[in-house]
């Protein structure tokens with residue numbers, strides 16, 4: 248049986264995530280409304296523009312339904328804008344957020360000069376480095392003790408796991424290396440059997 252994984256498809260890099268998940272043998276559901284959440288075993292929130300995605304989540308209880316599904320055990324993986332949307336607190340912004348990750352996030356945090364860059368990251372639990380693509384990336388300023396830090400770049404927190412919630416500041420869907428998605432699928436298997 249194929250794993251059924253949802254990708255939030257409001258705005259941003261959802262097609263790229265879809266491709267990686269399909270390559271890994273998943274059935275991919277593009278999630279645009281609450282009813283699309285039915286039957287999915289995990290959800291990816293892509294990079295893009297967190298304010299635009301958040302505005303849609305704030306409508307018709309869509310975000311609340313994602314929070315409920317996560318509370319019932321559905322793993323959620325947020326990348327870049329997705330990490331912002333998962334965080335409990337966004338510095339300097341009152342925009343909508345899901346708050347599933349006990350962390351404080353800073354948007355566009357690496358500054359204008361280095362708005363986009365690539366770096367090799369050492370990831371906890373992986374043998375070889377990952378080439379990570381950062382695009383106007385956020386980083387986490389603070390995390391609670393329940394949050395496991397999986398990678399840092401320039402001493403900033405850029406990849407974390409809190410139980411079945413996974414978040415990274417970079418774009419794992421833009422490189423050929425699919426180990427980050429595989430890591431998420433392991434969490435899905437762990438929580439959904």
Ligand SMILES: NC(=O)CC[C@H](N)C(=O)O
Pocket residue numbers: 293294295296297298326327328329331354355382383384385
């Ligand atoms: N590549 C991205 O997802 C950038 C995130 C964007 N800076 C935001 O705040 O939403």
